[in-house]
Amino acid sequence: MPDVPISILDLAWHPPETSAEESLRDTVEMARAAERSGYHRVWYAEHHNVATVASSATSVVIGHVAANTSTIRVGSGGILLPNHAPLVIAEQFGTLAALYPGRIDLGIGRAVGGNDATRAALRRTEAAGESFPRDIEELRGYLTGHSLVPGVQAVPRAAQPPSIYLLGSSLFGAQLAARLGLPYAFAAHFAPAPMHDALTTYREGFRPSDQLAEPYAIVSVNVFAADDTGAAQGQRTVGYRARARDLLALDGRGPFTDAEIDALLTAPEGAALAGMNHYTAVGTAAEVRDYLRDFAATTRADELMLLHSALDAADRLRSVRLTGAEMVVRSSP
Numbered sequence: 001m002p003d004v005p006i007s008i009l010d011l012a013w014h015p016p017e018t019s020a021e022e023s024l025r026d027t028v029e030m031a032r033a034a035e036r037s038g039y040h041r042v043w044y045a046e047h048h049n050v051a052t053v054a055s056s057a058t059s060v061v062i063g064h065v066a067a068n069t070s071t072i073r074v075g076s077g078g079i080l081l082p083n084h085a086p087l088v089i090a091e092q093f094g095t096l097a098a099l100y101p102g103r104i105d106l107g108i109g110r111a112v113g114g115n116d117a118t119r120a121a122l123r124r125t126e127a128a129g130e131s132f133p134r135d136i137e138e139l140r141g142y143l144t145g146h147s148l149v150p151g152v153q154a155v156p157r158a159a160q161p162p163s164i165y166l167l168g169s170s171l172f173g174a175q176l177a178a179r180l181g182l183p184y185a186f187a188a189h190f191a192p193a194p195m196h197d198a199l200t201t202y203r204e205g206f207r208p209s210d211q212l213a214e215p216y217a218i219v220s221v222n223v224f225a226a227d228d229t230g231a232a233q234g235q236r237t238v239g240y241r242a243r244a245r246d247l248l249a250l251d252g253r254g255p256f257t258d259a260e261i262d263a264l265l266t267a268p269e270g271a272a273l274a275g276m277n278h279y280t281a282v283g284t285a286a287e288v289r290d291y292l293r294d295f296a297a298t299t300r301a302d303e304l305m306l307l308h309s310a311l312d313a314a315d316r317l318r319s320v321r322l323t324g325a326e327m328v329v330r331s332s333p
Helices: 020-037 058-067 086-099 116-121 126-144 171-180 195-205 229-250 258-266 268-275 285-299 313-327
Strands: 006-010 041-044 073-080 104-109 163-168 184-186 217-225 280-283 303-308
Touching: 006 020, 006 313, 020 041, 020 058, 020 313, 041 058, 041 104, 058 073, 058 086, 073 163, 086 104, 086 126, 104 126, 126 163, 126 171, 163 171, 171 184, 171 195, 184 195, 195 217, 195 285, 217 229, 217 285, 217 313, 229 258, 229 268, 229 280, 229 285, 258 268, 280 285, 285 303, 285 313, 303 313
Parallel strands: 006 041, 006 303, 041 073, 073 104, 104 163, 163 184, 184 217, 217 280, 217 303
Antiparallel strands: none
8 A cells, every 4th residue: 555644743752861951852852853754734732740751732833843843733732621621722722823824733532631640630530521521522623723612712813723633542533523523633652452433434334524524543652763673673672661650750669770670561550551652563574564555554544653663862853754755645625
């Protein structure tokens, strides 16, 4: 099959030895490299209380990256809508869409995110996600100028509203995206098990909407591309150790040595943690290309969302460029 469009989910990696200023400069450089390499879009995720992720103020990061690029689409992957009033998100993304016409995406998710202490600091509980379907409809109304709340409009409202994408890692998100007629982005980079069922559910249940006539599925996958296979495999080992540490730290566990992390990831009690990384393209540019082509064919993805997950900023940039040179196509819906 022909190559599908490729995009980037950038977690704005903020290693302990790097300042926030350096991390955000690296984020801009990655977006510029993606733009030069022909990637379709770059997204940033809302995470809170994660010491190694610098994209917590997601709309601020999006605005800064959009201001420092020219053509690439920039957006959220995603905004955790239960953490916000729909009106506030409509105002933020209406502003972004007015400042950068035709370039802003609004990917939204249902999770609140974080541990109990983080949710308490956000003044949220797990129950906050229960109104998610209704909140999406309210948000769409604000963005399109058809408010569902009498007497309330989102200002400013861009002439070309941001495109909405529903993010998910379960059948719930797939069903909701299908019912609402929205593009669906599945998080296979950390939730591989339900991927095929979720994509089938989305496609079979899809109802056309004003935004989308046919289903459009974006699927995420981890990538470590380097000049030789050994280097890429080494970057994967280091990167996945760091990811495991981050996830364990949310439960107050750690610190861990490299040997302890490696032992955990190969032990039965660490199987779920290790399994999160199941879908990973690793190797030379050609090896990554072959993996991604097979992955796209197997999933029937309309677009691939790549996480270039090497810890070192220079290695991530190299991975972006190597993969782009092999995979980029120039057209996308």
